[in-house]
Amino acid sequence: MSTEQDPVKLMKQQVGKAAADLVKSGSIVGLGTGSTTAYAIEFLGKRLQSGELSDIKGIPTSFQASVLAKEYGIPLTTLDEVDRIDIAIDGADEVDPDKNLIKGGGAAHTREKIVDALAEQFVVVVDESKIVDRLGSTFLLPVEVLPMAMTPVMRAIEKLGGKPTLRMGVKKAGPVVTDEGNLVVDVKFETLDNPAEMEKTLNNIPGVLENGLFVEVSDVVLIGAIEDGKPVIREM
Template sequence: MTETDPVKVMKQQVGKAAADLVKSGNIVGLGTGSTAAFMIQFLGERMQAGTLTDIKGIPTSFQASVLAKKYGIPLTTLDEVDRIDVAIDGADEVDPQKNLIKGGGAAHTREKIVDGLAEQFVVVVDSSKLVDSLGAFPLPVEVVPMAIAPVMRALEELGGNPEIRMGVKKDGPVITDQGNMILDAKFAAIANPADLEKTINNIPGVLDNGLFVDLADIILIGEIKDSQPSVREM
C-alpha cells in the first residue's frame, strides 16, 4: 500500500536522509522518537541490502534498543567503544542557533550523553519544530524522586512553572529508563539557554534537563511544499 499521509512521508524522508549519512564501520548513536525510528528502520534496510556493513549502534532508550534489534542492527555500549562517529536524534524545538529542547520522550539524559560524545550530531525534525527562541515547549527535567518537591520550588524561583509528567494509559508519573521522574517546566521564554541549562543542572537532585546547547552539527528539516514532502539542511 502506498503511504499517503504527507507528514508521515516527510518523517520517513528526513529519517532516510539521516540514515544515508552513516558510513560502513561507524559507531552510531541511535536516537529516540518517531522520526528517529524511521532512521533506525532505514539503517536496517541498508544493512540488509549490503550497502552498509560493520556498524554498531548505541541506543539512547529502551525504545531505540528494541527497534535496533527488530531491524538487525548490532548494539554496543560506551564501555566497549572509544568513539561514537555519528549520533542521529530528533528534537522538540530548534532555534536559529541550533540550540534544542529535547526530552518529550523522557530520554534526554541518555540522549545528551550519547549525542554529546559523538563526533557528529545530526538532528532530524519536521518544520513545526523550528522556533525563533526556545521555551514554547515545556522544558523536561529528570529528577531523583526524593528531590521532586525541592526541585519544583527551585524551578519556580527561576521563573518556571513545573508539573510532574504523568503517564498515559498508566496510573502515576512517567518513570525514566534510569528510574527517575520528569518535571516539565514551562518558561515564558528562555533568553539564555546555556546559562539556564547549567543553573538547572546545579540544582541538587537534577540529573539533566532537555536544553541541548552547542551540540547539534547538522539539522535536517522535513517540510511539505506544494503537498510534496522535502528535506533541507539548516
C-alpha cells in the first residue's frame, strides 16, 4: 500500500502536523517519543527549514527523539541550559476521559514525565484506539526499576494487587534496558480506580524510578481517526 493511500499513516501525519503547528518561534520544545510524535518532529523540522518557524530548541525525551531531531535539523538543548519548556509534544498508550495517561510503551516514560510535566503546555497526540474509559483496560502499566531491586519491587507490586512481568527485548536476548540503564516491569491491575494515588504509591516503592501513570499533566489531547476512509482530527 502506498503512503498516499494508507489512511492510518496519513492520519498520524496530520495529527503530528497539527501539534507541530502549535509551536511558536522562540520556543523551547519537549520532543516526545513514538510513531505519531515522530511526524510532529518531522513537521517542526520542515517549518524551520521553510523559515515559517525560527529560533526553537528541542529537548528530547529519548535517544529516538534525539536522532530524529538531528535528522530534521532541530537544534537541541538540555534542562541544565534552559529555565522553561514552552510546549511538549508526546504520544500516549492510553488516555482516559480526564486526560490522564498511561505512557511507557517505548520505555521512555521517565524522561517523558520530567519534560512533559515541566512544559507550560503539554500536547498529547494519539489515534482514537488509545482512548479508554478507564486506565489499564487495554495497556499494561510500565514501571521503570533499578536492576538490583527487580525482585523486591515485583513482590511489592504483587502486594498492591498487580501482576508484574519483566519486559523482554524484541530482536534482543534478555530484558529491555531503558536509556537510563534500568529495567521495565509491565503490570496488569484489574482496576486502576485512583490513578493519582497509584502513581504515588508505586513511586514510593524503593527501587522504582518512575511509572507510566501521567495524572493531571496533559493540557491538549489531539485525536486522529479515520472516518469514511479519510483522516480527521478532533481535540478532547
